[in-house]
Amino acid sequence: xxxxxxxxxxxxxxxxxxxxxxxxxxxxxxxxxxxxxxxxxxxxxxxxxxxxxxxxxxxxxxxxxxxxxxxxxxxxxxxxxxxxxxxxxxxxxxxxxxxxxxxxxxxxxxxxxxxxxxxxxxxxxxxxxxxxxxxxxxxxxxxxxxxxxxxxxxxxxxxxxxxxxxxxxxxxxxxxxxxxxxxxxxxxxxxxxxxxxxxxxxxxxxxxxxxxxxxxxxxxxxxxxxxxxxxxxxxxxxxxxxxxxxxxxxxxxxxxxxxxxxxxxxxxxxxxxxxxxxxxxxxxxxxxxxxxxxxxxxxxxxxxxxxxxxxxxxxxxxxxxxxxxxxxxxxxxxxxxxxxxxxxxxxx
Numbered sequence: 001x002x003x004x005x006x007x008x009x010x011x012x013x014x015x016x017x018x019x020x021x022x023x024x025x026x027x028x029x030x031x032x033x034x035x036x037x038x039x040x041x042x043x044x045x046x047x048x049x050x051x052x053x054x055x056x057x058x059x060x061x062x063x064x065x066x067x068x069x070x071x072x073x074x075x076x077x078x079x080x081x082x083x084x085x086x087x088x089x090x091x092x093x094x095x096x097x098x099x100x101x102x103x104x105x106x107x108x109x110x111x112x113x114x115x116x117x118x119x120x121x122x123x124x125x126x127x128x129x130x131x132x133x134x135x136x137x138x139x140x141x142x143x144x145x146x147x148x149x150x151x152x153x154x155x156x157x158x159x160x161x162x163x164x165x166x167x168x169x170x171x172x173x174x175x176x177x178x179x180x181x182x183x184x185x186x187x188x189x190x191x192x193x194x195x196x197x198x199x200x201x202x203x204x205x206x207x208x209x210x211x212x213x214x215x216x217x218x219x220x221x222x223x224x225x226x227x228x229x230x231x232x233x234x235x236x237x238x239x240x241x242x243x244x245x246x247x248x249x250x251x252x253x254x255x256x257x258x259x260x261x262x263x264x265x266x267x268x269x270x271x272x273x274x275x276x277x278x279x280x281x282x283x284x285x286x287x288x289x290x291x292x293x294x295x296x297x298x299x300x301x302x303x304x305x306x307x308x309x310x311x312x313x314x315x316x317x318x319x320x321x322x323x324x325x326x327x328x329x330x331x332x333x334x335x336x337x338x339x340x341x342x343x344x345x346x347x348x
Contacts, residue, residue: 158282
């Protein structure tokens with residue numbers, strides 16, 4: 001991947017904005033270019049994510065192939081250009097033109113994306129990935145809502161990744177009762193609120209800091225997808241996984257809506273075709289092939305005990321999660337929120 005100095009990049013942010021105004025979107029797309037425009041994209045994810053990164057690379061490769069000589073692509077991974085928390089600001093500033101982002105990181109910014117991680121809902125979305133595919137009713141409804149904030153979600157990665165479960169070490173969590181008094185790493189706001197009902201204190205720790213947090217006992221348990229556990233080698237510190245589907249996330253691709261709308265048809269077609277490829281190569285492939293064949297065998301080899309929740313516990317968690325679902329509906333509007341939930345549950 002192309003590398004540039006972060007300080008130099010940040011110093012050129014203001015200059016970039018001025019050049020856009022001078023040359024227009026066809027003459028400047030994220031870099032000083034005269035002729036073929038350049039689109040700059042980012043992800044905070046690293047090549048260490050053996051499940052997710054190939055799909056991201058696949059999108060970029062397809063996009064470059066589709067672009068031909070129509071435009072150029074600069075792509076930066078591993079926070080080498082902007083940090084995860086800076087991506088949305090960089091997109092709005094026009095210093096990047098597309099970004100991969102984990103939905104659970106930005107549900108407080110774009111509340112409608114909470115549908116991808118609602119406790120009590122995610123298991124249904126996991127079982128029915130096509131409900132989040134490009135051009136699906138949920139995809140369309142999400143984009144109608146995001147358009148109010150000038151955001152276009154090109155693809156939701158073909159569905160959510162396998163739900164996040166509860167992982168623990170010496171201070172075991174093998175049931176909902178075991179959550180009481182535990183400090184638990186949780187990323188999504190929705191899951192944090194749901195687990196408060198069981199006496200859990202939520203701690204928001206980036207995945208890059210998770211290994212040390214578990215090793216040092218900063219947290220007693222971790223709510224995470226198996227990808228995070230293995231990619232960050234956290235499994236080396238764990239003994240149990242309680243497979244209660246707490247929350248989930250997508251790895252989506254975002255652009256600014258006004259930029260997308262003004263994009264020439266041939267450029268838009270190149271992005272669309274690459275996104276269709278990504279829609280199949282991300283969640284559908286990872287969930288059905290990669291996790292069961294590659295990552296879960298690693299968990300078994302590490303002798304991590306796998307605990308399946310009883311039906312009564314699943315029912316109790318769903319019951320206690322209803323308050324979070326109701327809260328989310330209030331955030332996005334009761335009628336619109338209910339519409340999304342009905343779509344997620346296959347009732348509409």
